[in-house]
Amino acid sequence: MTVAVFFGCTFVAFGPAFALFVFTIAKDPLRVIVLIAGAFFWLLSLLLASLVWFIAVKASNEKDAGLQKSLIIFGVMFSVVLQEVFRFAYYKLLRKANEGLAALSEDGKSPLSVQQMAYVAGLGFGIMSGAFSVVNILAGSVGPGTVGIFHDSQYYFLTSDAPPCSSSTFMTMAIILLHTFWSVLFFDGCENKRWWAVVAVISTHLLVSGLTFLNPLYEGSLIPAYLIMVLMAAWAYFTSGGSLQNLQNFFLCKSNK
Numbered sequence: 364m365t366v367a368v369f370f371g372c373t374f375v376a377f378g379p380a381f382a383l384f385v386f387t388i389a390k391d392p393l394r395v396i397v398l399i400a401g402a403f404f405w406l407l408s409l410l411l412a413s414l415v416w417f418i419a420v421k422a423s424n425e426k427d428a429g430l431q432k433s434l435i436i437f438g439v440m441f442s443v444v445l446q447e448v449f450r451f452a453y454y455k456l457l458r459k460a461n462e463g464l465a466a467l468s469e470d471g472k473s474p475l476s477v478q479q480m481a482y483v484a485g486l487g488f489g490i491m492s493g494a495f496s497v498v499n500i501l502a503g504s505v506g507p508g509t510v511g512i513f514h515d516s517q518y519y520f521l522t523s524d525a526p527p528c529s530s531s532t533f534m535t536m537a538i539i540l541l542h543t544f545w546s547v548l549f550f551d552g553c554e555n556k557r558w559w560a561v562v563a564v565i566s567t568h569l570l571v572s573g574l575t576f577l578n579p580l581y582e583g584s585l586i587p588a589y590l591i592m593v594l595m596a597a598w599a600y601f602t603s604g605g606s607l608q609n610l611q612n613f614f615l616c617k618s619n620k
Contacts, residue, residue, distance in 0.1 A: 369505050376497050376535040380490050383543075387482075393474060394483045401453060401487025401546075408449040409495065414440035436576065443572050446488070447565050449576060453484055454553050477554050478547065478603050485546025489539035497535040508561040533585055534575065537592045541571060551602050568593055 388394040416438035423430055457480045464473040475483075545564045552560030571591055577583040600610075611617075 366505070369501055371531045372497070372501055376493055376532040377490070377539070379536060380486060380493065380539045383486060384490075388486070394479070397457065397475070397480055397483045398487035398490075401484035402491035404449045404453045404484075405446060405488045405491045408445040409442065412438065412445045415441060420476055433453075436598075439575075440569060440574050443568050444565070447549070447568065450484075450488065450549055451553065454481075454550050457484065462490045468571040481547045481550035482543060484550075485543035486539075488546060489542030492542055493535045493539040496538065497532055500532065531578075531581070531585065534588060537585075538571070541568075541588075541592050541595055544592070545597040548595065548602060567595065 377385040384398070388398055390607070410458070416434065419434050419437070422537060425431065458477070460479065461473045461475065461477065464475070545568060548560050549564045552558060571588050574588055
């Protein structure tokens with residue numbers, strides 16, 4: 364049973380991201396490099412945020428439960444802001460690299476567009492974020508132990524009670540996809556100087572992260588997170604040049620003329 368739960372949770376959390384990687388990234392070495400570098404930038408933001416939170420905890424009264432909870436909230440919000448700062452830094456780095464690749468190519472064009480780089484970089488951010496979010500849950504799902512022995516929910520591994528560092532497998536899947544959409548919108552906002560789009564990305568990231576504090580009220584965290592994910596997906600789709608006609612042709616298995 365524990366092995367089945369482990370693989371079930373893993374496929375729920377990382378199934379869509381794995382499919383995107385296999386079908387859109389794995390065959391292109393340059394995209395793989397951009398994805399890995401994106402994951403590394405997210406790790407750097409986590410390292411810095413963890414360091415600041417650790418110093419804040421050690422400098423405070425560890426017996427004050429209210430203060431410690433406030434520090435957790437501060438740590439999550441500060442981590443989100445740092446992730447967006449590093450997303451911007453990665454955009455600037457990729458922009459410079461893109462210009463260099465264009466200069467070296469024979470036709471003067473880069474092999475990757477800014478939108479493609481945004482998509483791949485966002486998936487790298489999301490995969491690494493998801494891995495750190497759900498790794499403890501996956502480790503616990505292997506056993507030994509019995510879910511519910513301490514009156515935990517029978518859906519513990521799908522909707523974890525441990526905010527904010529551990530999120531549910533469904534929340535992890537949403538976060539991975541959201542990072543992909545956020546990067547597309549963030550890069551486009553920076554590229555076209557639509558700073559309101561950048562602010563919208565940061566605001567929704569803060570909102571989704573804050574929703575995890577509502578657990579174990581799962582309806583209050585998962586449903587709004589998925590609604591935001593759908594809105595961000597639609598926005599990113601049209602920002603990338605998608606249209607209703609293209610969507611209709613896709614579902615009807617028609618080719619665009």
